[in-house]
């Protein structure tokens with residue numbers, strides 16, 4: 001595990017790589033394909049953004065982390081932050097936090113929502129994305145919002161400016177992978193008691 005990766009990604013996300021993302025339908029296949037292309041073309045270096053929208057557990061953070069790992073391995077500077085963490089603190093603290101990550105080659109803002117962010121934070125976030133674009137640096141955003149709510153959260157003006165340099169992937173109709181993982185852990189609950197061997201002592 002490289003030192004740089006340890007600094008960039010929260011520990012639980014190291015294992016979420018593009019090579020262990022299993023596409024289970026056409027939508028996740030396309031999402032993986034776009035993520036790989038974003039990496040292959042190192043598209044963040046030309047200020048291209050990538051937005052992943054979709055329901056809970058559909059793999060948005062997994063793909064964003066997977067791209068972040070690839071970027072670190074390519075030698076680029078990366079920051080991974082959650083949008084709710086940007087909300088904590090007063091205006092000055094928020095500005096400082098935003099300033100800290102403004103200069104990296106690739107920035108991931110995970111979990112943007114309209115409930116957790118107030119207007120000021122959202123405005124600051126998009127000011128940041130815009131500034132990064134001017135510098136030729138891309139940003140990945142993941143969000144549970146649907147396109148309409150994402151649009152209204154961001155605001156029409158920013159949405160239209162963002163749109164010109166952003167690929168949006170909507171993970172619609174994808175069922176939660178967490179449910180699938182859960183099944184593995186609770187499969188024993190469905191086993192008949194008599195089929196199980198004697199408990200070891």
Ligand SMILES: Nc1ncnc2c1ncn2[C@@H]1O[C@H](COP(=O)(O)OP(=O)(O)OP(=O)(O)O)[C@@H](O)[C@H]1O
Nearest residue numbers: 020021022023055056057058059060061062177178
């Ligand atoms: N297609 C996939 N292949 C392998 N693992 C997956 C896939 N999709 C999701 N996972 C795993 O399922 C869990 C949930 O995925 P993830 O955190 O990426 O979802 P999310 O879309 O970000 O959800 P949320 O909106 O709640 O943040 C993670 O452990 C992730 O590694």
Ligand SMILES: [Mg+2]
Nearest residue numbers: 060061111142
């Ligand atoms: Mg997530």
